[in-house]
Amino acid sequence: MRSPEHPTAPQLLRLWREVRSRPDLSPDISPLYPVSHNPDFPPGRQQSFLDIDTDGPYLHIARCYTDKELSPLTSLAPRSAYTPLAYFKYSQLTHFVRRLTSTAPVRFTMTVFETLCTMDPPPTHVLSSLYSLLLSSSQPKVPSYVSKWQSELPDPISEDDWGKIFSINKYSSMSLSVQLSNFKLLSRWYLTPVRLHRMFPQSTPQCWRCLADTGTYLHLWWSCPVLATYWSEILAHVADITGFKSGNSYHLILFHLVPLPVNTYKTSLLLHLLNAAKSLIPRKWKQTAAPTVKEWIEAVERIRTLEELHYSLENQYQKYFKTWFWWSEFLLKRSPPP
Known part of the structure; x- marks a missing residue:
């Protein structure tokens, strides 16, 4: 996925666009849902948010949670003192998460597809493995x-x-x-x-x-x-x-x-x-x-x-x-x- 010039990458992305709404791939609100670099969340357009350390290229929603509740500011971005701007940004985050989770809670366990996408370094033949998972999801698994x-x-x-x-x-x-x-x-x-x-x-x-x-x-x-x-x-x-x-x-x-x-x-x-x-x-x-x-x-x-x-x-x-x-x-x- 990191090498778009790979000859099979275009076919993989094309298939992903067709089946990405399948509930067995990434149902409900994924733990990988982006907070930073998310156009629906204004602070996400900045390079960083509250200077939170991120494990990866962006801040995902599971990183903002502790015991399945939104982490307090002191836990999310610990420091000796906070500016009014920091409190304002945290209020924005709280509002964004509550609106997002009003219809479905955040999942804290990843699907097989999500796990494979986040493995670093990626396993051997990762593109083939992802393509096989997308093909196997062509028959949708419906909710209960x-x-x-x-x-x-x-x-x-x-x-x-x-x-x-x-x-x-x-x-x-x-x-x-x-x-x-x-x-x-x-x-x-x-x-x-x-x-x-x-x-x-x-x-x-x-x-x-x-x-x-x-x-x-x-x-x-x-x-x-x-x-x-x-x-x-x-x-x-x-x-x-x-x-x-x-x-x-x-x-x-x-x-x-x-x-x-x-x-x-x-x-x-x-x-x-x-x-x-x-x-x-x-x-x-x-x-x-x-x-x-x-x-x-x-x-x-x-x-x-x-x-x-x-x-x-x-x-x-x-x-x-x-x-x-x-x-x-x-x-x-x-x-x-x-």
Whole structure:
């Protein structure tokens, strides 16, 4: 890996880009997650952070932990006295780590792939060994909560399709709230009436909205009669804007199993429209009313504003307009005449 001019290195890197989201290679938050030289963490752009000694070219997140808790400043960067700037930088680090670990804890054991990447000096034939590991991960190993989905879905999802689902959701939006909502849906984070009934038998397993059917995950997100009008209106607008007729399929709406190439779908307007529609469901989790089209439009606009800001900073207006042109046309048609 240290010799990019090696004849097999380009093929290795190409394969890595294709399968790097596989959970068996580096799942959750790796102990090697970079703190320094990380563009999402402003102090990481500097050559050093608090003058902490690093074992390697950068400061990784596991180095900042003691007994699985963020190390205090006195332990992380011991010295006789600290400047106000040092306390400020440590506060930045604390905020960054808490935001990062709000959805998943830091792992402190490395996978075989991570261990092989960090061996110094590297073992003999390291590139061949890494390539073999990447090839063996081509069939994704799904997390444990997938089995719960499989037992609930009328039409189970294959492992290959679960790999596509994870790949799409990992880069589904620049909005952290949308990413978090998608992750919580997939990991079954929300407490349903059925799950609460198992914990507290005195509570009812019936749906909070319709008060008739069993409140399973699929029911609360998709098949509840109270949501029928909401989903039909949203899908009609989606078909009008994008020309894509999704039909009545939870595979497409909830899991993004769309008959399009993954890379194409990741940059499409359809992805943002469906993400916005799903993100409104937990906002009215225990309410009897369904979200409205007006709320959906507002949610899409929040995503669009964030996308516009990002692409303007990157000076990539062409990508922004390519994605959001038809949404602007849709809003223009809905606006009242002057």
